Amino acid sequence: MTTIIPISEMTTTNPSEPAPRPRGCTFTETDWRTLAPFWYPVAFSHEITSKPYAATLLDVRVVVYRLSDGSLAAARDICYHRGVPLSLGHVEGDEIICKYHGLRYDRDGRCTCIPAHPNGSISPKLRLDVFAVTEQYGLVWVRLVDDGPRPFPVLEEWGSSDYLNVLPDSVTINAAAGRQVEGFLDVSHFAFVHAESFGEADNPVVPDYPVTKTAAGFIADYVSTVSNYSHEYKHLNPPGFLWRRRFEVYLPFNAKLTVFFPEGGQLQILNAASPVSARKTRLFVPVCRNFDKDAPLQTTLDFNHQVFAEDIAIVEQQFPEDLPIDLHAEAHFGADRSSIAYRKGLAALGLGQNYTT
Numbered sequence: 001m002t003t004i005i006p007i008s009e010m011t012t013t014n015p016s017e018p019a020p021r022p023r024g025c026t027f028t029e030t031d032w033r034t035l036a037p038f039w040y041p042v043a044f045s046h047e048i049t050s051k052p053y054a055a056t057l058l059d060v061r062v063v064v065y066r067l068s069d070g071s072l073a074a075a076r077d078i079c080y081h082r083g084v085p086l087s088l089g090h091v092e093g094d095e096i097i098c099k100y101h102g103l104r105y106d107r108d109g110r111c112t113c114i115p116a117h118p119n120g121s122i123s124p125k126l127r128l129d130v131f132a133v134t135e136q137y138g139l140v141w142v143r144l145v146d147d148g149p150r151p152f153p154v155l156e157e158w159g160s161s162d163y164l165n166v167l168p169d170s171v172t173i174n175a176a177a178g179r180q181v182e183g184f185l186d187v188s189h190f191a192f193v194h195a196e197s198f199g200e201a202d203n204p205v206v207p208d209y210p211v212t213k214t215a216a217g218f219i220a221d222y223v224s225t226v227s228n229y230s231h232e233y234k235h236l237n238p239p240g241f242l243w244r245r246r247f248e249v250y251l252p253f254n255a256k257l258t259v260f261f262p263e264g265g266q267l268q269i270l271n272a273a274s275p276v277s278a279r280k281t282r283l284f285v286p287v288c289r290n291f292d293k294d295a296p297l298q299t300t301l302d303f304n305h306q307v308f309a310e311d312i313a314i315v316e317q318q319f320p321e322d323l324p325i326d327l328h329a330e331a332h333f334g335a336d337r338s339s340i341a342y343r344k345g346l347a348a349l350g351l352g353q354n355y356t357t
């Protein structure tokens with residue numbers, strides 16, 4: 001298991017200056033500044049090598065790469081000499097080298113060499129916008145603005161010898177991250193959207209459930225008779241078993257679901273939605289469980305894929321595309337307690353009215 005670098009050790013290049021909002025940004029100024037300080041996954045750990053990797057987060061082009069000591073570096077994907085993406089370059093030791101004129105930048109983003117003038121002075125403008133980066137749960141996480149500690153989703157079972165880790169492929173969704181996360185928290189769609197996978201078409205009723213605020217967001221603790229087995233394995237469901245699903249939300253776009261299976265089994269699913277832009281999301285879903293550890297992994301991957309594909313078919317069609325945070329914008333009923341808490345939580349972060357269309 002990797003260790004989170006203490007936030008105090010991670011800084012942007014110029015922490016006192018407001019980070020430049022990207023050109024063509026699809027978020028409003030307020031929304032972008034509200035979202036930028038949070039942690040988001042931008043890649044799988046195994047995708048990041050000494051070959052620079054290009055990602056996009058909140059419309060910002062980001063380059064991530066691995067230095068010779070195995071540590072990670074992340075920066076805005078631009079060389080301020082002539083605007084070439086650093087992701088076209090390569091890494092040597094702990095330096096990234098621009099493809100165009102060979103300028104070298106160290107792990108702090110400082111330019112260390114201009115090959116055309118090896119003995120000349122180096123303009124302080126030749127400095128990368130460095131971002132904080134860390135690895136957790138098989139993913140590489142970046143934050144664009146470091147304004148102090150921000151909550152990081154907790155999946156403590158990842159890496160435990162009692163649990164099997166599963167890392168499904170990510171999926172790119174043409175929808176707002178907020179819409180996707182809210183759908184993950186929704187408990188009244190199982191009988192309709194998931195009737196083919198695990199839902200029960202004749203069991204749509206949603207019992208009351210509590211929602212409790214936490215420092216990072218809230219917890220929704222939902223108990224019902226809807227099992228989490230796929231239809232193929234429904235025979236394993238003990239008669240009368242009550243299925244508990246605990247959603248722990250880490251605002252704005254991470255949510256951990258624990259499904260409590262019979263005989264102490266637990267399935268942990270981290271829904272980590274990475275906002276590429278206001279209307280595009282790359283979804284990572286690390287999963288771990290303490291049962292069926294020898295069962296074929298492909299069965300789990302297939303089931304996971306099916307359930308998320310059922311959700312995506314809905315979320316890509318929702319309108320307006322951005323999540324309406326104003327509670328008067330859409331109608332609600334009792335089962336929507338989790339999504340109401342989610343919208344209120346996003347509003348409290350500062351997204352406010354601007355996050356509607």
Ligand code: FES
Nearest residue numbers: 079081082098101
């Ligand atoms: S554009 Fe990067 S070195 Fe010239």
Ligand SMILES: [Fe+2]
Nearest residue numbers: 183184193311
């Ligand atoms: Fe769903």
